[in-house]
Amino acid sequence: MGITQQARNAAVDVADGIEDRTGLIGYHRWFLFRNVPRGISIWHSLGFALLVVFVLQAITGAILAMYYQPAANTAYESIVAITTQYDWGWVVRGMHKWGASVMIVLLFLHMAASFVMGAYRYPRELTWITGVLIFALMMGMGFTGYLLVWDNRAFWATVVGININGTAPFLGPYILDFLRGGPEYTGQIIARFYAIHMLHIPGALAALIGLHIYLVTRLGVTPAPWKTDDPANHPEAWS
Secondary structure, eight states: OOHHHHHHHHHHHHHHHHHHHHOHHHHHHHHHSOOOOSOOOGGGGHHHHHHHHHHHHHHHHHHHHTTOOOSTTTHHHHHHHHHHTSTTHHHHHHHHHHHHHHHHHHHHHHHHHHHHHTTTSTTOHHHHHHHHHHHHHHHHHHHHHHHTTOSHHHHHHHHHHHHHHTTSTTTHHHHHHHHHTSSSOOTHHHHHHHHIIIIIHHHHHHHHHHHHHHHHHHHOOOOOGGGTTSGGGSGGGOO
16 A cells, blocks of 8 residues: 555544544535525625625734724824834735725625525525624624724714714613713723724624524525526425
């Protein structure tokens, strides 16, 4: 037996051991290799495009977090330093900044396409609900991230946004105090928004995205309405 065959057998043994103890390989096959209905178009790829942009945002955000200083007297200066002093800092910051806008645009398109496709109907109601929650959290990411530049435009735009949230019935005053971290606007708000932007919302987003992907895999994608008469679009016809 040659060295190549021995290495191949060893790799197979390792894979079998992992599958026996975790089931990850079987899940991988179930996740990737499945039948889909006809009528799939580029509009069905928007969800995956969103996932790619989210991963890029997470990577660039983690890099920026190593250099950003979330304090009233250092935040803006650290942004300038990232952009002008560190190697490739302007690229990473540009990817994160414009990636946020791309993510919002893709999110609107994905929601609109899903609505037109009727993805909110039985049995995919929970898939639609998780998508709506992801949409709300994405908007929260954009809102909290806008302040972190800590210039005049970012500060006053955030003040306006917080005041609008404060007009909500019943919960408005509590939301107002929570977002600004007290009765007045102070420099402490930047640390609060940084924690929300870097920890709370991304954690909730990761959980919701994982659930959303599971539901899409479990229940399948919705074919285009003009393809519903195609027998191949019915699950009993898939083979």
